[in-house]
Amino acid sequence: MKKVVKFGGSSLASAEQFKKVADIIRQDENRRFVVPSAPGKRFKTDTKVTDMLYQCYALAEEGQNIHKALQEIAERYEEIIRGLSLKLSLKEEFEEIEKKFTGLAGKDYAASRGEYLNGIVLAAYLGFPFVDAAEIIRFDEDGNFDGNTTQDLVSGKLGTMDAAVVPGFYGAKPDGSIQTFSRGGSDVTGSIVAKGIHADLYENWTDVSGFLVADPRIIKNPEVIETITYRELRELAYMGATVLHEDAIFPVRREGIPINIRNTNDPEAPGTLIVENTCRTPKYTITGIAGKKGFASISIDKAMMNAEIGFGRKVLQVFEDNGISFEHMPSGIDTMTVFVHQSEFEEKEQRVLAGLHRAVDPDSIDLESDLALIAVVGRGMRATRGTAGRIFSALAHAHVNVKMIDQGSSELNIIIGVRNHDFELAIKAIYDIFVSAQL
């Protein structure tokens, strides 16, 4: 059994956190391939090392001396090394970095050094070999991730090894220049490594005890989701609930490797298991609730529109021509409503209206803004009758006016439109009826 373990920035922010990480790794002999992030914040007002690196590189670009700024970064690592009583010097590495920064080796190179250095420290502390991600994670000349080459390199290199530390977040182009994933990309590295070595499990260690049923800024101490499918995760993530980098799902998903979200600060908690599919009965009917504010709706009325073949297509064409993607398009009889992101729509509003009038000659068009969309997601909804009834009764009880309901035949989710100012109230009401009421 092989496990890839990825640790986030807060899990590796200090010597104390490093010790927890090492304890976790030593507790399970299957945890042999480790992907570290750069040191994160040690306290709320602290600065992440990656941000310090960006700032330092910005100085270099302005032609300023960066020695002092780099020293501050070096001190972050020295503090960890001292705290772990390691005999390790990063002097050479920092000299190299100073040279490359001054030579303007690129913003991606700069950003990647946080993980690179943290990987060296963690490898030394664990006694594991260090493998530079630049050797095995490959991007093409245009900067697109090259999955096939990477797969060969990862399995070729790590396949022969018993254990390794591979820094997250970056890789290299064919010419050796460093390229990073988007922010939070260490999750992606962990997923790629897991796929490359055909791991049985990808453990993603963070500072939360898993994926939460609802946003903790809205619900105080929400329950942790025990098991979630990739599909459910994707739906909740799309609606704003994020723990994992979005691109981290696809490599392992295709291989059927589960992801286990764990908490470095509470290693006994089982966390959340993300799986392709499961027979496990979910604890609650709903798996999670997520949502976003800032939508607008455009309602188009026209008598006999259903009889006009092409009506809906023409409506969507107008939005497409204006570069606006639509979120949902509920329709009644002689009426069709298009939900869009308010920010995308606002500046093009009058052009869209004019376009709609030209395209489909509607009887009337109504606009409504400041709307929020909420997704109630759960594979358990399929087996449980009355979920919709409970949702809408709870919302009515909470005096929330439901502006839109959209449930396709997947029965995995219900999308609800409410006013922005009812957003938190609506999420609380749904959480309470499905979770609090069951505790």
Next chain:
Amino acid sequence: MKKVVKFGGSSLASAEQFKKVADIIRQDENRRFVVPSAPGKRFKTDTKVTDMLYQCYALAEEGQNIHKALQEIAERYEEIIRGLSLKLSLKEEFEEIEKKFTGLAGKDYAASRGEYLNGIVLAAYLGFPFVDAAEIIRFDEDGNFDGNTTQDLVSGKLGTMDAAVVPGFYGAKPDGSIQTFSRGGSDVTGSIVAKGIHADLYENWTDVSGFLVADPRIIKNPEVIETITYRELRELAYMGATVLHEDAIFPVRREGIPINIRNTNDPEAPGTLIVENTCRTPKYTITGIAGKKGFASISIDKAMMNAEIGFGRKVLQVFEDNGISFEHMPSGIDTMTVFVHQSEFEEKEQRVLAGLHRAVDPDSIDLESDLALIAVVGRGMRATRGTAGRIFSALAHAHVNVKMIDQGSSELNIIIGVRNHDFELAIKAIYDIFVSAQL
């Protein structure tokens, strides 16, 4: 105050029914313009005069002698004339009809004679002048209704009259040849006359006591809707609930003339008032429930589809290219479902699937057939929180699996998808919770 009163076929099927009609007209001096249908069925297994005329004309087209068949029709009128003790002979009219039938004057001419003759009888019985609809209802050369010319003719002719009987269902082209509306078109004539003379009310007398909250074949003795807006009526009619001919709404709607559906056999019942808008609080939260069976759903899954501008448009383009109109398109995250009429879809199924694969390269496509759509319609839903909750709780309680929910921001209706075999059960559950529970 001027009222146009239209009487349906069953209201004028016999002398006894004629007497009821005359009583109704005499009871209110504002009822001065009367639009009759042809005599309908006197009993369940009876044949409508219009159907007898069609059959008779078919004989003429086959070159057979029609004298006997026409005599049977004449006997229907003679029976009424005798029953009313009228001194009226239709001998000349029937000679003319026999000549025209033999000369193959057209199917529309043939069909129109039921209303024509009934108009003559009713005018004689009421002592009102008879105005042939061919004089004032005009179609163009291509057979399309000519609203402007008709408006001038109707207001010119009837505007100077104190009372008149105008047979329903037909008019004439510029060359004088007879053309009918589609079956049930006397409703349209009544509406056109009401518009033409700027009536205050269009009374449509039938054999039901108004528009029913639900289909009486599903709900035993359903409640009558007191007041319904044109919009609500259109939504219910679209979903299969019909009392009025669809085209009868538009002429009066544009003029703001209410329609009152009344029952000739129960003239004291207030019936249903169809209005443009009303402040009257509806008796129940919902105005009506209607639905149709025979839909299919095509669910298209594709990761990240929402990020693809044009995805929805391309999907609808495929249906449009195959000449299939879509009813609803609920969407979740990474999933979009298109509801279509099963009969339209079935034969083109594989072409649509191939088209979808080519157009949007989906991860998967699921089909489901034998679905029904139910529309719960009501202006009262806007003011009443919790309607959706009550609907879905009731459906859950009745063990109905909800396959689709679609509610736009109009808040005037909720569309629900269920399996065909749950259709009646679902309508009963909704009727009971909103109507029976309140009685």
